[in-house]
Structures are given as C-alpha cells and as structure tokens.
Amino acid sequence: MTLMMGTGIAHNQRPQSTGPGALPGTSLNGVDVSVANAHSLHYDFSISSNRQPRCKVQGQLDGNDFLSYDCDNNVISVNHLREKVNATDFWEEQIGTLKDVGDLLKQELPDIKPEQNTDSVPLTLQVRMMCQREARGRPSGSWEFAFNGQKLLIFDAENTEYTVVHSGGERMKNKWKPNQDVTKAFKTISEGDCSKWLNVLRQEAAERTAETRGS
Numbered sequence: 001m002t003l004m005m006g007t008g009i010a011h012n013q014r015p016q017s018t019g020p021g022a023l024p025g026t027s028l029n030g031v032d033v034s035v036a037n038a039h040s041l042h043y044d045f046s047i048s049s050n051r052q053p054r055c056k057v058q059g060q061l062d063g064n065d066f067l068s069y070d071c072d073n074n075v076i077s078v079n080h081l082r083e084k085v086n087a088t089d090f091w092e093e094q095i096g097t098l099k100d101v102g103d104l105l106k107q108e109l110p111d112i113k114p115e116q117n118t119d120s121v122p123l124t125l126q127v128r129m130m131c132q133r134e135a136r137g138r139p140s141g142s143w144e145f146a147f148n149g150q151k152l153l154i155f156d157a158e159n160t161e162y163t164v165v166h167s168g169g170e171r172m173k174n175k176w177k178p179n180q181d182v183t184k185a186f187k188t189i190s191e192g193d194c195s196k197w198l199n200v201l202r203q204e205a206a207e208r209t210a211e212t213r214g215s
Contacts, residue, residue, distance in 0.1 A: 041198040042130035043067075043098060047105050049113060049123040055102035061201050069095065071102035090200050097193055101129070104185070112172045114147065124148055131194035139198070141190025145172055155183075157190040 041061050048054045059067030068077040076095065109125055124147065131141040141157035152169030155162050155176075160183060162173045176182050 038132060038134045039198060039202050040130060040132040041194055041201065042128055043101075043194075045102060045105060045125075045127040045129070047102070047109060047125040047127070049109060049125065053106040053109055055099075055106060057098050057102065059098075061198075061205065066201070069098060071099050074099075090197065093193075094197055097189065101127075101189065104182070108175070108182075111175055114168055115171070122148075129190055129194060131190050131198055133195065133198060139191060139195040141187070141194055143186055143190060145169065155186050157187045160187055 039062055041059070044058045044060075046056045046058075055071035057067070057069040057071060058065065059069070066079050069075070105125060105127060113123055113125070126146040126149065128144040129141075130143075131139055133139045143155040143157070144151060145153040145155075147168065150166060150168065152166045153162060153164055153172045162177050164170055164173055176186075
C-alpha cells in the first residue's frame with residue numbers, strides 16, 4: 001500500500017458503528033477530555049477478523065455522536081452537522097481518510113492479531129484515533145489499539161512513541177515502530193487531519209448553537 005501524507009493514507013482507497021465497537025474510556029495521555037475549556041474529537045474503528053474483515057467507524061465530537069460510517073458499504077449516518085458541513089470539501093476529505101485508515105487496519109490485521117488466535121475464535125480489532133485541543137493549548141493526538149476490549153497499545157503522536165500496556169501489544173509495536181510510513185501516517189492523521197476536522201466541527205457546532213439561541 002502506498003501511503004499519502006497530509007490528507008490520509010492510501011490515496012486510491014477510502015471507511016455505522018455503535019457502542020460495542022468503541023474503546024472504553026475517553027482519556028488522552030491520562031487527561032480527561034471532558035474537562036472544561038477542552039475540545040476533543042475521536043473516531044472508534046471496529047475491524048472484524050472474518051475471512052473478509054469488516055470495518056465500521058463511530059465519530060464523536062466532545063463526547064457526542066455525530067457520525068457512523070460503514071467503510072465497506074459506504075453507508076453514512078450523521079446528525080445535524082452534515083447539513084452545514086456537507087457543502088464543503090471537509091466531508092469528502094474526512095470520509096475518504098477514514099476509509100483509508102480502515103483499509104490500512106484491515107491490511108495490517110493478519111500480522112498483528114495474537115499468534116494463538118484461530119479463525120474459529122471471533123476477534124475484533126478496536127482502534128480509537130483522537131485529537132484534543134485545550135482552550136489555549138496546542139493540539140495533541142493519540143491512537144489506542146485493542147482486541148475484544150483489551151487495550152494493548154497506545155501511540156502518542158506528539159512524541160511519536162508506542163507504549164505497550166498489555167503483553168499482546170508487543171507484536172503491534174514490533175510491526176509498526178520500524179515502519180516509518182505507518183508511524184508517520186498515524187502522527188499526521190491524528191495531529192493534522194483530525195485537528196483540522198475538530199476546528200471545522202467546533203465552528204459549525206458553535207454557529208448552530210448561536211442560531212438556536214437567536215431563534
């Protein structure tokens with residue numbers, strides 16, 4: 001796969017998920033994203049390990065669902081934000097990048113799933129990509145990786161550091177740390193693309209709130 005920096009991963013590839021596919025917790029580097037004066041955006045990817053892996057994505061802005069996306073069937077479900085955002089290139093870019101990420105994760109799945117796992121045992125890769133911006137702080141980003149709810153690995157985009165939080169994450173780290181293309185993609189998407197999307201969505205949400213109060 002050829003990785004493209006700046007707007008996503010593979011340029012020639014493109015990703016409805018609900019609670020079960022989401023990783024538990026809403027922390028980023030130990031910081032509660034619900035604190036006042038902070039805004040956060042995260043996407044929960046759920047990749048099933050069937051013979052033909054399936055991908056679903058759930059997006060949340062400041063803890064509120066705004067997007068569900070079935071990467072394989074290109075089925076999109078969104079809340080009221082789409083009416084305003086859809087008129088911009090933002091929407092197409094966001095969906096394209098999410099699908100690219102889903103395609104990458106499906107491609108990587110055979111090499112990172114637990115060695116003792118057999119195809120007869122259902123296995124779901126759960127990935128949370130998050131970016132956050134405090135009121136006067138610089139944006140930060142991270143990725144969390146889990147299998148069947150067990151968190152295994154965290155990638156800190158600011159420090160470009162992989163942290164194993166369970167022994168099962170060693171295989172992921174050993175696969176990705178030497179791969180500069182994958183590592184750079186994780187960093188670029190969470191700190192660049194995600195941060196840009198957060199700014200757009202927060203602006204649209206603020207404008208809609210102002211309109212509601214004024215009506």
